[in-house]
Amino acid sequence: MELDNEQQVQQAVHALTDLLENGQDDDFMTEFMTLHDFEKGQVYASFSKNIREVAWRVMDDETLATVFDNLEGDAEEVVDLLQEVPPQKGANILVEMFADNEADLFQAMPARLASTYLALMPDREAQEIRNLIKYEDQTAGALMATEYLAVAAGSVVKDVLAQVKKQAEEAESIIYVYVVDEKHRLVGIVSLRDLLTHPDEMTIESITNTRVISVKAGDDQKEVAQVVADYNFFAIPVTDDDQHLLGIITVDDIVDVIDEEAVEEYSGLAAVDVSDTDDSPWHSALKRMPWFLALLVLGLISVALVASFEHTIRQAPILAAFIMVIAGIAGNAGTQSLALAVRHFGSSTDKSFWKNLISELLSSFVLAILAGVVLFGFVFLWQDNEGLALAVALSATVAILLSALLAYLVPAALRKVNLDPALVNGPLVQTVVDWAAILVYFGIATSMLNEFIGK
Amino acid sequence: MELDNEQQVQQAVHALTDLLENGQDDDFMTEFMTLHDFEKGQVYASFSKNIREVAWRVMDDETLATVFDNLEGDAEEVVDLLQEVPPQKGANILVEMFADNEADLFQAMPARLASTYLALMPDREAQEIRNLIKYEDQTAGALMATEYLAVAAGSVVKDVLAQVKKQAEEAESIIYVYVVDEKHRLVGIVSLRDLLTHPDEMTIESITNTRVISVKAGDDQKEVAQVVADYNFFAIPVTDDDQHLLGIITVDDIVDVIDEEAVEEYSGLAAVDVSDTDDSPWHSALKRMPWFLALLVLGLISVALVASFEHTIRQAPILAAFIMVIAGIAGNAGTQSLALAVRHFGSSTDKSFWKNLISELLSSFVLAILAGVVLFGFVFLWQDNEGLALAVALSATVAILLSALLAYLVPAALRKVNLDPALVNGPLVQTVVDWAAILVYFGIATSMLNEFIGK
Numbered sequence: 001m002e003l004d005n006e007q008q009v010q011q012a013v014h015a016l017t018d019l020l021e022n023g024q025d026d027d028f029m030t031e032f033m034t035l036h037d038f039e040k041g042q043v044y045a046s047f048s049k050n051i052r053e054v055a056w057r058v059m060d061d062e063t064l065a066t067v068f069d070n071l072e073g074d075a076e077e078v079v080d081l082l083q084e085v086p087p088q089k090g091a092n093i094l095v096e097m098f099a100d101n102e103a104d105l106f107q108a109m110p111a112r113l114a115s116t117y118l119a120l121m122p123d124r125e126a127q128e129i130r131n132l133i134k135y136e137d138q139t140a141g142a143l144m145a146t147e148y149l150a151v152a153a154g155s156v157v158k159d160v161l162a163q164v165k166k167q168a169e170e171a172e173s174i175i176y177v178y179v180v181d182e183k184h185r186l187v188g189i190v191s192l193r194d195l196l197t198h199p200d201e202m203t204i205e206s207i208t209n210t211r212v213i214s215v216k217a218g219d220d221q222k223e224v225a226q227v228v229a230d231y232n233f234f235a236i237p238v239t240d241d242d243q244h245l246l247g248i249i250t251v252d253d254i255v256d257v258i259d260e261e262a263v264e265e266y267s268g269l270a271a272v273d274v275s276d277t278d279d280s281p282w283h284s285a286l287k288r289m290p291w292f293l294a295l296l297v298l299g300l301i302s303v304a305l306v307a308s309f310e311h312t313i314r315q316a317p318i319l320a321a322f323i324m325v326i327a328g329i330a331g332n333a334g335t336q337s338l339a340l341a342v343r344h345f346g347s348s349t350d351k352s353f354w355k356n357l358i359s360e361l362l363s364s365f366v367l368a369i370l371a372g373v374v375l376f377g378f379v380f381l382w383q384d385n386e387g388l389a390l391a392v393a394l395s396a397t398v399a400i401l402l403s404a405l406l407a408y409l410v411p412a413a414l415r416k417v418n419l420d421p422a423l424v425n426g427p428l429v430q431t432v433v434d435w436a437a438i439l440v441y442f443g444i445a446t447s448m449l450n451e452f453i454g455k
Numbered sequence: 456m457e458l459d460n461e462q463q464v465q466q467a468v469h470a471l472t473d474l475l476e477n478g479q480d481d482d483f484m485t486e487f488m489t490l491h492d493f494e495k496g497q498v499y500a501s502f503s504k505n506i507r508e509v510a511w512r513v514m515d516d517e518t519l520a521t522v523f524d525n526l527e528g529d530a531e532e533v534v535d536l537l538q539e540v541p542p543q544k545g546a547n548i549l550v551e552m553f554a555d556n557e558a559d560l561f562q563a564m565p566a567r568l569a570s571t572y573l574a575l576m577p578d579r580e581a582q583e584i585r586n587l588i589k590y591e592d593q594t595a596g597a598l599m600a601t602e603y604l605a606v607a608a609g610s611v612v613k614d615v616l617a618q619v620k621k622q623a624e625e626a627e628s629i630i631y632v633y634v635v636d637e638k639h640r641l642v643g644i645v646s647l648r649d650l651l652t653h654p655d656e657m658t659i660e661s662i663t664n665t666r667v668i669s670v671k672a673g674d675d676q677k678e679v680a681q682v683v684a685d686y687n688f689f690a691i692p693v694t695d696d697d698q699h700l701l702g703i704i705t706v707d708d709i710v711d712v713i714d715e716e717a718v719e720e721y722s723g724l725a726a727v728d729v730s731d732t733d734d735s736p737w738h739s740a741l742k743r744m745p746w747f748l749a750l751l752v753l754g755l756i757s758v759a760l761v762a763s764f765e766h767t768i769r770q771a772p773i774l775a776a777f778i779m780v781i782a783g784i785a786g787n788a789g790t791q792s793l794a795l796a797v798r799h800f801g802s803s804t805d806k807s808f809w810k811n812l813i814s815e816l817l818s819s820f821v822l823a824i825l826a827g828v829v830l831f832g833f834v835f836l837w838q839d840n841e842g843l844a845l846a847v848a849l850s851a852t853v854a855i856l857l858s859a860l861l862a863y864l865v866p867a868a869l870r871k872v873n874l875d876p877a878l879v880n881g882p883l884v885q886t887v888v889d890w891a892a893i894l895v896y897f898g899i900a901t902s903m904l905n906e907f908i909g910k
Contacts, residue, residue, distance in 0.1 A: 037687070038686040161651075197620055230460075231493040232707035234689060251710065252684075255709065258717070262721070266794065266798070269724050269794075269881070270791055271790070272791035274798040282821065288791055291787075292784075293829070295784065297829075302779050320761055320765075321765070322758055324782060325758050328885065329754055331882070336725055338725070339724075362737075370748070371751055374751055426725065426790060427790055430783065
């Protein structure tokens with residue numbers, strides 16, 4: 001499927017390039033307009049720079065706005081493309097774009113460039129954008145578009161439908177119409193479906209749903225996504241603290257949020273950014289290097305820890321054989337606890353924190369006891385040495401409980417001080433668990449040395 | 456936010472329960488209908504069994520269908536609720552439900568129960584469901600609803616709008632109208648937006664987009680989700696191999712797919728199912744136990760491997776200090792490679808497999824050399840023993856490369872034999888890398904023993 005799309009885009013790029021090179025500008029536009037909006041962005045970005053120089057001259061501002069609304073990739077790259085057109089034309093394109101995409105570009109551009117564009121815009125548009133870009137990244141405010149359909153309470157169906165028809169071209173979504181009071185406070189929602197299926201002269205009140213589900217501009221995008229996913233909405237309104245309607249977030253942006261959050265959590269767990277797929281090996285290695293080096297250096301601490309027990313190992317070399325399984329099984333339990341903690345914190349409140357922690361510890365306790373029993377049995381049967389078996393089993397049990405506690409508490413502590421818990425990743429947990437396991441195991445083994453040595 | 460919703464639902468459950476207990480059935484229905492569809496499901500499931508016994512008698516089939524369309528949780532649990540109503544009523548509810556949700560329930564129920572319901576349905580409905588449930592899980596066919604708006608080519612705007620109004624109640628989505636030929640083959644799509652903004656007498660052809668993006672019923676849900684996410688569609692049509700229109704998939708189902716796939720991949724990496732959040736500690740431990748035990752037993756193999764080098768360790772106990780950092784850093788590299796492999800395979804074709812593998816190996820090679828240099832420096836400075844330093848550095852380099860190869864090849868091999876690559880998880884990679892690291896390290900150390908011993 002992916003391939004089909006790529007092939008189609010390449011074909012379109014060739015055909016459209018030919019038309020422009022032959023001076024068939026009108027045919028070019030006719031052909032270009034048959035593309036899906038998403039493809040318009042893909043095709044424009046795939047044109048050679050020379051062709052783009054001609055293409056933007058042929059296209060009207062509105063079409064270019066559709067192109068820029070649909071360009072994928074980093075906002076920085078989109079800004080680069082925007083700078084290929086003269087500043088005034090760039091400003092016009094920005095004005096025609098959907099406000100959420102426009103705000104994204106403003107947030108990605110250098111302050112000086114932003115000032116230039118703002119100065120070239122109508123005052124009202126410039127003010128609107130200044131309002132939008134003040135919202136923090138990853139909040140509802142940063143996601144919302146300001147192109148929505150609002151009608152006053154008291155209208156009748158026929159008039160609202162007329163307004164829908166008039167504004168249909170500009171609104172980001174016409175599936176819902178928002179009913180506001182005289183102070184632009186959101187009081188209800190009417191679906192286009194209801195508008196179409198009720199008599200022309202009916203008042204809008206009688207088909208308005210006043211149990212409005214909305215989000216606040218400061219709400220985290222993750223929570224917003226959860227609400228939209230739960231309720232199966234196509235769009236959700238965004239208000240300020242006094243219920244004034246500020247904008248709407250459409251489900252296509254929610255899809256992107258869910259994808260983005262998933263990639264972030266997954267990357268966090270593995271300590272590698274999986275979002276870039278076409279880096280060169282060298283770039284990919286450079287990106288992985290910071291975590292890799294950090295984990296290597298932290299790993300060296302475990303070397304020093306084991307070395308400090310060299311005396312014990314000298315007396316009982318067989319001890320060296322068990323440290324990896326103890327650290328390994330504790331690390332696995334820790335990774336599992338971490339995964340559960342990261343996912344659960346995402347959707348739970350402080351209130352349930354201790355409940356979750358205790359539940360997780362109880363669950364780990366069951367696994368820890370199980371591991372202890374299995375290891376005791378294995379070591380006892382293999383080495384016929386109950387002292388050694390006890391030391392190994394006890395160490396594993398303690399280490400597993402410690403690692404679960406650690407994997408649960410550290411992300412929570414980070415969140416408390418407003419750091420991203422995704423900083424704690426699977427390999428990091430494994431490394432720290434290694435230290436704990438070494439200390440617990442060799443500590444217990446050294447103190448029990450007389451119990452099993454020489455047996 | 457989550458909490459708000461919970462509180463609201465609890466309040467609604469109390470108020471509605473009171474109304475039913477006081478015999479105010481009409482008020483109950485009026486109140487119930489003010490709820491959002493999603494809440495209708497939540498509230499119904501939260502009623503006590505006794506109240507549900509009354510509630511389903513008060514509600515009409517259509518309202519109950521909305522309830523069952525919006526019940527969350529396992530399909531098995533929904534089937535249990537459905538069995539609380541008499542078979543004929545249950546069959547009526549199923550008929551009124553959206554076909555995709557209905558098919559989910561049929562797939563979750565025992566064959567005998569399914570036959571009962573099918574026998575109680577009108578023949579046409581029963582046949583439709585038999586057609587739907589033959590699609591494999593996680594394909595476009597299994598996701599699609601059959602309630603869509605199709606019009607014949609040749610209609611005019613006015614007539615199509617009239618049809619939209621007539622069918623608006625039943626269709627899953629009225630945002631797009633699908634244009635089909637006389638053999639029900641999909642030839643184009645018209646958006647409701649275009650219908651509303653064009654003159655009544657215009658022919659539908661002139662506003663039909665014939666560059667239709669559709670998916671095949673057998674396509675994987677992940678690929679479908681990618682297309683919908685890329686194109687920002689609200690719905691996508693599903694066809695058979697001859698372009699016959701079979702159904703549509705709406706974006707709310709795509710949101711669920713993206714969420715489901717993300718949870719699956721994340722759970723896979725951590726070797727723990729993170730999708731259930733309210734299990735008891737005991738259940739949670741039971742669920743984690745299979746992987747935990749498997750990894751423990753596999754970990755015992757590493758014990759035996761280290762023990763087989765007991766002679767070497769006896770001669771140079773310091774060797775024991777480095778095995779954890781070598782296995783650890785190789786495991787980290789392996790986890791990173793695995794994460795990249797799982798994500799990339801998801802969206803790449805066989806063609807790019809070798810390209811990806813070579814790119815991944817080159818990238819790991821850079822990291823492996825780096826680890827070798829750091830470890831050589833550290834061991835040399837600390838122990839002043841270049842033989843030992845060389846053995847440690849060389850082992851780390853080889854182990855990292857091996858683990859990257861392994862983390863990339865094993866998921867690919869699983870996919871080749873049609874097993875889910877999510878079977879390979881982070882902890883498993885770490886365990887297998889442990890073996891490789893032990894063999895490589897103690898193998899190299901044993902053969903170089905004379906180079907560094909006694910220094």
